[in-house]
Amino acid sequence: MKLQISHLKDGLHSDHLLDSASAFGFENPEDFADKIAVTLNIDKRGSDFFIKFQVEAKMVLRCDRCLEPFETTISDHSSALYTTKEEFVSDDSSTYLIRDGDSELEIGTEVREIILLAVPIKALCAENCKGICKCGQNLNKEACLCTKKDIDPRWDALKKLKGLN
Incomplete structure (x- = not known):
């Protein structure tokens, strides 16, 4: 999923995206009952972008106790820095390197990670299953x-x- 940034001026911006799971790079879009909603709060400073993500998705999971499929809403947030400065980028952080003058950012990786980390370790169709x-x-x-x-x-x-x- 690409986010167009060429038109953004320095300062705060908001955007709302609604797209299919495959647009965000999920290999099994049938695991999702609906489109993925992403709210972005973007703070542009020079050639750097600090983005706060709020993600919501309806997923179809299998109950760990009864193995029946059920729908649940996954909702979580995160933030990431997209920067032109290599010294800020490390393997264990949500910091991504971009080239000065890039017209779009790849945000699919960050959205995918937010959703995958928000899926419950023990998925239950009901507490009393x-x-x-x-x-x-x-x-x-x-x-x-x-x-x-x-x-x-x-x-x-x-x-x-x-x-x-």
């Missing part, structure tokens, strides 16, 4: 009818002591 039984039944849809209880045979001796056998 019951998950899947060992027999494969989705416990959110109906109760499991399996009667097999997996009990470690090493505990049988304790059952005999307690009289549960």
Whole structure:
């Protein structure tokens, strides 16, 4: 995704982008239920651009407990510096090197990183999701009818002591 900057004068600017996931470089756009919304607050100073990103996307994730697909809204923010000064650029920061006189900035990488880092580590369709039984039944849809209880045979001796056998 390219952001046109040739028309920007020094000072503060705002922009709002709404585009498909593939426009931001995502390989699986089917993981998104809608277009990605990006609000940009741009501070241009000379040939440098400090940009604050606010990103919102509706994604289709799979629940980690029941494996059912569900929609969730991912929303996060970040900032990045696009500069002509090589000494400010490092591998571990959100600082990007641009050439003096560039007419556009590549912002797709930053937007992609914001979204990927905002995806929950444990994706749940609901806080009270019951998950899947060992027999494969989705416990959110109906109760499991399996009667097999997996009990470690090493505990049988304790059952005999307690009289549960």
